[in-house]
Amino acid sequence: MYVYDQYDQHIIEERVRQFRDQTRRYLAGELKEDEFRPLRLQNGLYIQRYAPMLRIAVPYGLLSSTQVRTLAHIARHYDKGYAHISTRTNVQFNWPELEDVPDILAELAGVQMHAIQTSGNCIRNTTTDQFAGVARDELVDPRPWCEIIRQWSTFHPEFAFLPRKFKIAVNGAARDRAAIEVHDIGLEAVRNAAGELGFRVSVGGGLGRTPIVGSFINEFLPWQHLLSYLDAILRVYNRYGRRDNKFKARIKILVKALTPEVFAERVHAEWQHLKDGPTTLTEEEVARVSRFFVDPAYRALEDQDELLARQDAENPGFARWRARNVTAHKKPGYAAVTLSLKKTGVAPGDVSDKQLDAIAELADRYSFGEVRNSHEQNMILADVEQSQLHALWLELRELGLATPNIGLLTDIIACPGGDYCSLANAKSIPVAEAIQRRFDDLDYLFDLGELDLNISGCMNACGHHHIGHIGILGVDKKGAEFYQVSLGGSSGRDASLGQILGPSFAQDDMPDVIEKIVGVYLAQRTEDERFIDTFRRIGIDPFKERVYAAHH
Known part of the structure; x- marks a missing residue:
């Protein structure tokens, strides 16, 4: 997982102090509603129908068990005892008190978390495959690339007030589990004939009131030029995107209006000014970021086919769960497990404070202390030993997290x-x-x-x-x-x-x-x-x- 340096930590602590003062001034009547609104949105705070909603960033879905425990604590102390996993792999709290939000943000800052750019017309959380780094069909681990994009896009002064919100997804595997073609920008890692790494770039996908599947405007972008090319796309959007009508302000409307061919030409022309400039990625920089995503201390194991077949035969419930909720892993003897947040009678994607504490505990015991959120609104333990699956299943069943419905109709x-x-x-x-x-x-x-x-x-x-x-x-x-x-x-x-x-x-x-x-x-x-x-x-x-x- 990416770990903050002093610079990162300083920035988010400053941000908490700033917002604490802004909230104080608003509650004292010194800031008007329309003055406070952009300030709160920049910190992920919406005023909903019944209460504020706070959206917390979970970059590309990765959480440590310590962070999960903090989320459980926030759910218990500042909310109604639960959190909601969103389709951008973020975490939402639906009932915080406005005056408590600075305290919540301070607690998050203590575990390297924040709510920056989770709302507003900026580049939102970059998402990827929930099995990144462990999937068998992976060409390249997309997480370092997501982190590079996150560092580039956070507080980028040019893209803080885009015509509308902006979403990027990265896929590094043969199968697209990141839904890249329905994002403002979708990036797919590919290799050319010489074996060099690059990205296929899709733009203008999106859902909302005008759903559109994206168009691929570049079949091979060398990795060194990733950020300058993203800069070029966003500059074209910032310049030509509509600001007079928020329903027509997304990049998909612009791409459709210009046609993908003309949009691609404008991006290419803009890119000529940016290419080979200071945003060019170096091997050193990619290596620096990639060091945060090395494999955990896997043991040398063998696949436990016989054991699992025996356990399946003894327990049809376990067999069913394994068929739906357990995914093959790149390392022999390991598996990735999806915890279903879709039990009947529970709002899809909701997870209680007790469940969050238990998930953190299970992550420490079974999966190197890491948890992931998926854009299907479930949670994942990515590195479970096959010999431990049965024991884990028994615990998940007690917690209401073992519904074997991943990918089925009720995994809504x-x-x-x-x-x-x-x-x-x-x-x-x-x-x-x-x-x-x-x-x-x-x-x-x-x-x-x-x-x-x-x-x-x-x-x-x-x-x-x-x-x-x-x-x-x-x-x-x-x-x-x-x-x-x-x-x-x-x-x-x-x-x-x-x-x-x-x-x-x-x-x-x-x-x-x-x-x-x-x-x-x-x-x-x-x-x-x-x-x-x-x-x-x-x-x-x-x-x-x-x-x-x-x-x-």
């Missing part, structure tokens, strides 16, 4: 919705819960196979509904909450956006609607087809007919 991605968010048109959590309850039969879920269901409470698409195989969007109909359904979205390679099924549904109808959609898939699929494959083969009409038949 959802935003907090109308329960918390002042932007939302509709609640997303009760709908997620109703669907989870309907599909609580795990055997049935296994038969369904891989199926992404994403829910957003409004057009801002914090729940990434556009790229769910099934997407649900809350809409407002004359003051009543309704839900629009889309089908066929996908976030991996060959990303696609969902097609709207038809008129929206009342909240109570939603589990029935999902059941009918799933029914069409089960009736039509071939032996090895996933939901998305069947949908792409048969199209939307059979689903439409089945879902709307009863309504006529």
Whole structure:
């Protein structure tokens, strides 16, 4: 993990002092609401429907057990006993008191954490694959590159007031687990014919009210030029991006308006002024950052296939969990374990203070004291010995963190919705819960196979509904909450956006609607087809007919 130097530590401590004084002045009536707003947003503080919400940065999803314990302490002392993992791998607290926020930030600074650039029109948390550094299909560890981007983008004076928020994702593996094509900038590590490392660069992807899959504008950017090229993209966006209409201010609208070809030409022209300048990366700099991401002290182990097969046979529950929540590891004898934050009856992505303390403890005992958050709103122990999996599973089961549903229908991605968010048109959590309850039969879920269901409470698409195989969007109909359904979205390679099924549904109808959609898939699929494959083969009409038949 990246460790702060004195310079880093000094900056965040200064920031806490500054914000403490700004908050004091606001509460004393010396700062007006519109003066305080940009200051609080720069420290990740939103004023939501019922209470403030504080969003804490978790760079590319990595946490130490010490940091997890601090989050547990904050949840207990300053909030209602839980935290929420967001789709940018950050941590959100929904109920802090405004006057407590400087104290919370001070406690975070004590464990090398902060809330800087988690909101506002700036470059947000750079995200990557939750299995970075341990995945078997990895070409290059993306974490040093994420850290280089984080250091470049933090407090970058030129990009503190962009037309709109800005999100970057990096993928270093054969499979894209970082959803790079639906980011403002997506970077994919590649090697050219000579074996040299570079990046394929996608721009203009994004969800929200106008979902767009990004366009690749550079097939091979040598790694030395990564930052100067990012500078060029952001300069073009800063100069030509729309500031008159916040709904048209994202870079995706600009790329579409100019066309990807013209946008790429403008970036190239701008890059000529920046290329080979002071932001050129050197081998020394990359080596300096990479030293923070060396392998932990792995033991020389062998794969425990026989032991695991025996344990599977003795315990079908363990076998099911291992099939869904355990991922192959690059080192023999190790595995990566996903802790499901999607137990039925719990808001997706929520984790309690007790669970956080327990996760920190498990990380210390089983996984070198490190934890990761995924953009699917789950947590991961990345380095567990295979011989310890059964013992870990028993502990996770007690904690409610062993639901074997990773990648299945009930592993729902959802935003907090109308329960918390002042932007939302509709609640997303009760709908997620109703669907989870309907599909609580795990055997049935296994038969369904891989199926992404994403829910957003409004057009801002914090729940990434556009790229769910099934997407649900809350809409407002004359003051009543309704839900629009889309089908066929996908976030991996060959990303696609969902097609709207038809008129929206009342909240109570939603589990029935999902059941009918799933029914069409089960009736039509071939032996090895996933939901998305069947949908792409048969199209939307059979689903439409089945879902709307009863309504006529």
